[in-house]
Amino acid sequence: MPWCPKCKNEYVEGVAVCADCGCPLVDQLEEEGYLLYKGSDEDCRQLADFLFCGGIKSASFSPMEDGGSAVTVDETQSRKAEQMAAVFWKEKAKEDWLEKPPVKEDPEGDDEFAQPDDFPNSVHLGRMMRGQESGGVYEAASKKAEEFKSGAYTLLIVGIAGMIALGLLLSGVLPVRLNPSSQFLTCLVMATLFLVFIVMGMLSFRSYREQKGKAVRESSLKEELTRYCRETLDASTIDLAAGVEGTDAEEVRYFKRMEQMKQTISQNFVNLEDGYLESFLDEIYPKVFEESKETEKDL
Numbered sequence: 001m002p003w004c005p006k007c008k009n010e011y012v013e014g015v016a017v018c019a020d021c022g023c024p025l026v027d028q029l030e031e032e033g034y035l036l037y038k039g040s041d042e043d044c045r046q047l048a049d050f051l052f053c054g055g056i057k058s059a060s061f062s063p064m065e066d067g068g069s070a071v072t073v074d075e076t077q078s079r080k081a082e083q084m085a086a087v088f089w090k091e092k093a094k095e096d097w098l099e100k101p102p103v104k105e106d107p108e109g110d111d112e113f114a115q116p117d118d119f120p121n122s123v124h125l126g127r128m129m130r131g132q133e134s135g136g137v138y139e140a141a142s143k144k145a146e147e148f149k150s151g152a153y154t155l156l157i158v159g160i161a162g163m164i165a166l167g168l169l170l171s172g173v174l175p176v177r178l179n180p181s182s183q184f185l186t187c188l189v190m191a192t193l194f195l196v197f198i199v200m201g202m203l204s205f206r207s208y209r210e211q212k213g214k215a216v217r218e219s220s221l222k223e224e225l226t227r228y229c230r231e232t233l234d235a236s237t238i239d240l241a242a243g244v245e246g247t248d249a250e251e252v253r254y255f256k257r258m259e260q261m262k263q264t265i266s267q268n269f270v271n272l273e274d275g276y277l278e279s280f281l282d283e284i285y286p287k288v289f290e291e292s293k294e295t296e297k298d299l
Helices: 041-053 075-094 122-134 141-170 180-232 235-242 250-268 274-298
Strands: 034-039 060-063 069-073
Touching: 034 041, 034 075, 041 060, 041 069, 041 075, 041 250, 069 075, 141 180, 180 250, 180 274, 235 250, 235 274, 250 274
Parallel strands: none
Antiparallel strands: 034 069, 060 069
16 A cells, blocks of 8 residues: 655555645655654753663654654654653653643553652652563562462462362261262362362472572672672762763653663672662662762751
8 A cells, every 4th residue: 555755644556646745655654663752852852862761772853854853762662652751741841841742642541650749759760660661570589488488388278178178078077978970070170179289389389498598699689789889889970970960850860870870780790680680779779869968968
């Protein structure tokens, strides 16, 4: 089917010229990415920088033929980009930079990123965005261990109790009468089910022991990371290395700082899981920069 390369309209076979702009039609449109926003050069530059710092590395802005600029992202990151753009415009409007422009509604009605009257702090915002990108927030091994432990005990208790009850039923202790023709099949199905519970309980208990050992290692690693951050990471040094500017919005500062801190720690602690490192940085970030603010106030 022919397309207009300028208006992006599709036409039926046989049409050679766009009815709106008179541009010759082409058989296929060139891939230009997902058009997120069109506006002034300054707005597009700030939005593209915000998206890039937030992990949308495909974000870019370019001039339009009819004036102004446009921000585009990769199609695979369009959903997250729209949600981040909504955050960007809300904060920009709150600081009285400009009137909030219309933002595309989420077609699936996902309000995970809906903003309350009180704008969320940058740490909470970063957790939401990274969670969206990675598919979930990192769960500590100690918490996983407790979940496996609880599940193991439940499955084992149900499975063993069921096998005991089945044995009492077959021995005639329990006053339950079954149809002789179906008694064997019923007992076989129940025995298989309870046996599956017992096996799953044993597997869960094994997973509990593995996660418990991992939790001990995580605790030791966390102490070492905390000690390293207290001795090495300094708010002013991080801002200088990350290129944080006084005109940057708080969310842009957060992403720049987090990226710099992550890079610094990764160079000294190799083979760290990304999820664990990001979870740790979420905890240490307020301590590093709130202590810096308190020191400045004292001075």
